[in-house]
Amino acid sequence: MLPLEQLVRKNIWSLAPYSSARDEYSGKEAHVFLDANENPYNAPFNRYPDPLQRELKAMLEKVKGVPTENIFLGNGSDEAIDLPYRIFCEPGRDNVVSIAPTYGMYQVCADINDIECRQVLLDDHFQLHANTVLNACDKYTKIIWLCSPNNPTGNSLDRDEMLKIIESFEGIVIVDEAYIDFAQQLSLRRELPTHPNLIILQTMSKAWGSAAIRLGMAFASKEIIAIYNKVKYPYNVNLLTQQQAIEMLKDPYEIDKYVRQLLQERNILMQSFSELRICEQIFPSDANFFLTRVTDAKHIYDYLVDKGIIVRNRSRIQLCQNCLRITIGTRTENNELLSALRQY
Numbered sequence: 001m002l003p004l005e006q007l008v009r010k011n012i013w014s015l016a017p018y019s020s021a022r023d024e025y026s027g028k029e030a031h032v033f034l035d036a037n038e039n040p041y042n043a044p045f046n047r048y049p050d051p052l053q054r055e056l057k058a059m060l061e062k063v064k065g066v067p068t069e070n071i072f073l074g075n076g077s078d079e080a081i082d083l084p085y086r087i088f089c090e091p092g093r094d095n096v097v098s099i100a101p102t103y104g105m106y107q108v109c110a111d112i113n114d115i116e117c118r119q120v121l122l123d124d125h126f127q128l129h130a131n132t133v134l135n136a137c138d139k140y141t142k143i144i145w146l147c148s149p150n151n152p153t154g155n156s157l158d159r160d161e162m163l164k165i166i167e168s169f170e171g172i173v174i175v176d177e178a179y180i181d182f183a184q185q186l187s188l189r190r191e192l193p194t195h196p197n198l199i200i201l202q203t204m205s206k207a208w209g210s211a212a213i214r215l216g217m218a219f220a221s222k223e224i225i226a227i228y229n230k231v232k233y234p235y236n237v238n239l240l241t242q243q244q245a246i247e248m249l250k251d252p253y254e255i256d257k258y259v260r261q262l263l264q265e266r267n268i269l270m271q272s273f274s275e276l277r278i279c280e281q282i283f284p285s286d287a288n289f290f291l292t293r294v295t296d297a298k299h300i301y302d303y304l305v306d307k308g309i310i311v312r313n314r315s316r317i318q319l320c321q322n323c324l325r326i327t328i329g330t331r332t333e334n335n336e337l338l339s340a341l342r343q344y
């Protein structure tokens with residue numbers, strides 16, 4: 001890996017971050033707070049929340065096995081995806097490399113930040129080859145984006161190929177593990193101590209069933225996390241989100257029940273789906289959704305919308321011609337989908 005100072009934009013490296021009232025004073029004993037121009041009434045909502053979410057991170061440290069100094073929390077993964085562009089990439093000059101097809105936010109954030117996003121096609125099995133990704137990089141490539149299990153394809157990327165990229169690339173490698181709780185494959189979290197250029201993204205939006213609260217996580221070296229903290233909005237995770245996440249984390253095994261149930265429903269739905277006349281191909285899934293090639297994606301999509309059932313039409317995406325992405329719902333919802341399609 002190149003020295004961090006060489007990878008980070010000059011203005012960010014030398015940035016003096018905003019120092020909020022709650023940053024400057026974080027002791028425990030005080031009881032009169034006249035430092036932040038808050039209203040003394042309407043507790044607890046009158047007070048600014050902890051800018052570093054210490055209580056929540058302490059619980060995540062236990063659940064994830066990652067020290068708090070290696071954790072960044074953001075307003076959804078969206079924030080953790082946007083920040084590295086602003087930290088590492090000089091607009092109009094630098095570029096990033098991502099796989100394709102993959103999650104659309106990497107490209108959108110690149111466009112917003114005026115950064116070129118080079119897309120490297122996966123193979124016919126939606127699998128990753130390290131060399132093709134590495135070959136797309138040049139001296140202006142700051143970040144490589146990987147997503148495993150990948151969206152919209154559903155499969156996990158080959159772990160050895162991912163590690164080869166992380167070990168060969170001189171810049172930052174970000175692995176989005178939004179669906180890792182559903183996967184057979186293990187998280188790359190335990191590779192963090194030995195791979196200082198690795199950033200891992202996770203979220204409470206999927207397996208934790210908490211998309212509404214907007215809580216995304218980045219795990220990385222404490223040096224990278226310190227820069228994330230310097231660049232983020234001071235109070236980027238609001239009090240209600242912190243409280244609800246803490247509530248969820250008190251019972252971390254609850255999500256195992258969601259995961260077990262959804263994987264069981266996924267297997268049942270994929271089996272029945274594969275027997276439908278409209279189904280031409282189902283791609284293997286390591287997530288709470290699957291991708292399928294159907295006879296006529298556009299028409300089937302519209303037919304389902306008419307019945308009040310919404311799936312995701314991914315037909316226009318590279319390698320996904322005539323493909324629908326289907327999220328696993330409850331047994332009842334899945335059966336409603338199947339019976340609608342049997343009448344198609």
Ligand SMILES: *Cc1c(COP(=O)(O)O)cnc(C)c1O
Nearest residue numbers: 076077078103151178203205216
């Ligand atoms: C759903 C999803 C996320 C979650 O984003 P949030 O902003 O945390 O809700 C992140 N990455 C991928 C690939 C996803 O599919």
